[in-house]
Amino acid sequence: MAEQSPAKKLRNRVKGFLCDLSPIKERYFDAVLQHEGEYSKVVVFRPEDHMHFHNAEKTRSLVTLDDVVLQPSMESSRRMNVFYTHRSKMSCVRDLRESFNNSLFASPQAVLLSELLNLHTQPKRVSINAKIIQEVHRGNSVVWDGRYLPRTEYTVADTTGCMSLTVWCEHSITVGEWYNVTNVSVREFRGKTSLSTTKDTQILSIPSQGTAAAVQVPTETIKCDIIGANIKNLFICPCKHILKNVTLSSPTEYCVSCNTHYKSTGIIMKFSGHLDLKPETGNAVKPKIEDEVIRSVLTVNPSASRQDIIKSFIALPHMQITIRGNVVVKMEDVPQKAEIKSEDELTIKVEPVEESTVFYSPPDHGFLFSSQLRKRKSSD
Incomplete structure (x- = not known):
């Protein structure tokens, strides 16, 4: 029998259920195929x-992909990648005897946090089961494509260890609950391993997995003077892109990423930076501060400049500031001590008493009465 040509060797067939379909990107899109007790990434080069x-994902239809190219996956959680080329074909079969298994995709094999902490070579993406221990701080940051997105940092833990998890964009997360977090990126910064969500991340609530490692990010509240400030302002288009060379007096602003001119009134202005604080005791500290906290303590006018914000910070009186993870999370006025008036200043109101011919003997309070009397006299 003649040996097959290399081209024919590449022709494969896979069958399964589609999920996690992405939007069309430049010239391709991707999805996940659940099949034979596992799941594989499918990259489709036919937009x-x-x-x-x-439609196949929406109806949970069984699909067959013919003439696809299979390649071993670099991710430990997957065995192969499926490449759907211009020669490939897809067919759908509605088979009610087979159904989509939600639990398989929702709970891929999770990696213990202790394993990530001890690995010398970090995998690019992993899935974890972890408990949300604490919200460290909430704000916004610029991502690689120039967008300014919501960013929340949490401390998470499982039964073996703990680390930091950065969650991009808004998610419904409750501190104290357990979650299965898939496709999170593993990073090492300044000798510490941390996790960050990606565009493919899914966060699903799960039952408790046991007693999580106890850990808290230290929170410090100090009374201090603001002796310095360095604040910068960012201008954001309605699609969350950073704008450069903005002129506030101009009626419109151009966004290169959107290729669109926007009204200046539709542009969002955000502030961030750091403060120099001199506590009542100890050395000066320089924590970061973000827009949400800045606006909670200052009234920011739409035309305010960074110099205006800096001057407003310097003019603030003695403040009580809460810092967590070197980030200011709360600013408030120093609580005023209640004034205690002397006995001579207290006004005594005398109510008229009707005369009575009946005499009542006062009760004998015994030791309690005499003790209170001695305490009152000792304070006089």
Whole structure:
């Protein structure tokens, strides 16, 4: 029998259920195929087939992908990647005897946090089961494509260890609950391993997995003077892109990323930076501060400049400031001590008493009465 040509060796067939379909990117889109007790990443180089993939995912139909290229995956959680090329074909079969297994995709094999902390070579992406221990701080940051997105940092833990998890964009997360977090990026910064969500991350609530490692990020509240400030302002278009060379007096601003001119009134201004604080005791500290906290203590006018914000900070009186993870999370006035008036200043109101011919003997309070009397006299 003649040996097959290399081209024919690449022709494969896979069958399963589609999920986690992405939007069309430049010239491709991707999805996840659940099949034979596992799941694989599918990369589709036929954008015109996106609607067929969308309908198959929506109806949970069984699909067959013919003439696809299979390649071993670099991720430990997957065995292979499936490449759907211009020669490939897809067909759908509605088979009610088979159904989509939600639990398989929702709970891929999770990695223990202690394993990530001890690995010398970190994997690029992992899935974890962890408990949300504490919200460290909430704010916004610029991502690689120039967008300014919500960013929340949490401390998470499982039964073996703990680390930091950065969650991008808004998610419904409750401190104290357990979650299965898939496709999170593993990073090492300044000798510490941390996790960060990606565009493919899914966060699903799960039952308790046991007693999580106890840990808290230290929170410090100090009374201090603001002796310095360095604040910068960012201008954001309605699609969350950073704008450069903005002129506040101009009626419109141009966003290169959107290729669109926007009204200046539609541009969002955000502030961030750091403060120099001199506590009542100890050395000066220089924590970061973000827009949400800045606006909680200052009234920011739409035309305010960074110099205006800096001057307003310097003019603030003695403040009580809460710092967590070297980030200011709360600013408030120093609580005023209640004034205690002397006995001579207290006004005594005398109510008229009707005369009575009946005499009542006062009760004998015994030791309690005499003790209170001695305490009152000792304070006089």
